[in-house]
Amino acid sequence: MGMWSRDSLLVRLILGAAIWCGLALIVSGFLLVSLFRQHLESRFDSGLGDHLIHLVSIARPGEDGAIRVSGTLSGALFNRPFSGWAWQVRQGELVLAQSVSLGPARPGVAEILEAPLGSVGTFDGPAGIRSRGLAREVRLAEAAPPLIYSVARPVAEIDRALGQFRRTVVIAQLILGIGLVVAVLYLMQTSLKPLDALRRKVARMREGLPRQEDRWPRELAPVAEELDALQDHVERLVERGRGEAADLAHAVKTPLAVLSQLSIGANAEDAETMRRQIDRIEAYLNRHLSRSRSSGLTNQRVDVAACVADLLFAMQTELQARDVAIMVEIPAELRFLGDESDLFEILGNVLDNARKWTATQIRVTAWLAEGGLVVAVADDGPGVAPEQRDEIFARGTRLDEATPGAGLGLTIVREILLLYGGQVEISASDLGGALLTLTLPGLVETGRVAHKMERQA
């Protein structure tokens, strides 16, 4: 539907082309028909002239004044009654001789063939046949009275031929018109194709995919160049903004740490207020730091198993002290398509959450599904009640105020996931606690698989 809306360039161009071609075809059609009519008439008229000359040469008055016809005019229709083909020789009002088609030339009965004298003209002939004819006054001898020779043929002949021609012209023009519209349609779609390529280019820019070297038609090349320049500009701005946000957040943290130390000197109530306010500022900073860090670009391949191993290494002291059993099942070939620090941030927060809540065990599994890379983290802690599951991802919510941490971890996880079009779900795990299931863009690095298999063989 969109393609055929009034706002479509294609529709506008096709409508324009159709109207213009239609007009041109109609006018040229009329012109053709009228030219052909002129041609038919002039041929018709010269034929009449020839007939008249022939008639004068074969129909001559004898000694007695009667007309003798020696021979016949070419054209059998002169002899067929009511054919409209007619000739006549008369002297004044007296018909002396006429063609068979007009009947016998009996005085008083024969109608006068009233073809105009001197030039071809149209008139109503005998038996009401619309005719075109020519008459000439001929004086064969000095003394004799002038004879009027006239010839006529029916106008219908011209009309018939013209009608046939007109039909042919209409059909030809219609075919031509349809052909033109089809050609315009094809041309338009071909020349609009680069616009579609341009749209895909912009989409790639938005998704942060690497730039492709395309060849553009000369008219679109400046647009493509401007788009690239715009992207560079935006990237520089974003980069600078990110850098500044990160610098600001880092710079604020040290003074904040100083304030935090000073809370020792205050009374318990003030110290508590101070702690809460500092927590709030810190949560705010961390949230913005994490935002400014995450890029959502999907042009890197990050080893998922190695990332999980690194994060568990970072948590090992506490996990060992609490005697928490860790199970990890992640194929070594599994890759996350995106920024390394984003994956660290996502999995770090999710694993840290499991670390906080688990009682005796944590299980981390990852695999490649149709929807992308899936990472599942299960623990045997208290779990999350179904009605609280949405709340846990809400901004800054902490279900248990007593647990250390700003409670932003899972909010940050969801925000980064959104950048990648991924998602996170929380449910009950078979271990008895919570199960967090993350979906991310990912792939299995097949090159490595082949390599590994060779080695094993």
Add this chain to the structure above:
Amino acid sequence: MRVLLIEDDAALARAVSQSLQRASYKVDIADNGEDAEFMGESGEYDAIILDLGLPQKDGLTILGEWRERKISTPVLILTARNSWRDKVQGLRRGADDYLAKPFQPEELEARLEALIRRSYGSASSILSVDAFEIDLSLRSVTRDGAPLDLTPNEYRLLTYLALNRGRVVSKTELTEHVYDQAFNLDSNVIEATVARLRKKVGSALIKTQRGHGYVVP
């Protein structure tokens, strides 16, 4: 317990050092990378608190060099960089703990205490020696459940000997771990402190190995 605090922000260094001193730590401060590396190499510290963004030499580089030279003093990284990747990087480089700024003084003390305790191979924060119990997190000493009133120097001295239980600790080593660097002491000061401590805990707890030092058997 003696701690090296490496922090280039003077205000934070002062605040942290004060709160650690209240928690009866002896604190030395380094405010740039080169001094920090040199001081850390001495091996005199029970723990090092390391900021990452330092003038002259980056914290992670310093840490890497210490670990290469087999200096195993426990290191706690204290930094504004709080991403998980930074954290993993720091720990992989050889840090023992990682704390992001801002932080609660109690949190830092708890982590520091756990770090030192772990470096002496003790899993519990309570050291039991005969009838005595030293609670490292509360910094209290009890005998048969009754609290003893110790000065910070006495507490540090007792704790250090208890953590190194069974090993003879020289007067020099004790001095290094118990007193501020600023003190230029002779062995009399240690002897006086030990004498005062023995009055409170009894002479059986701390044995003198003449010519070598002291030991908690």
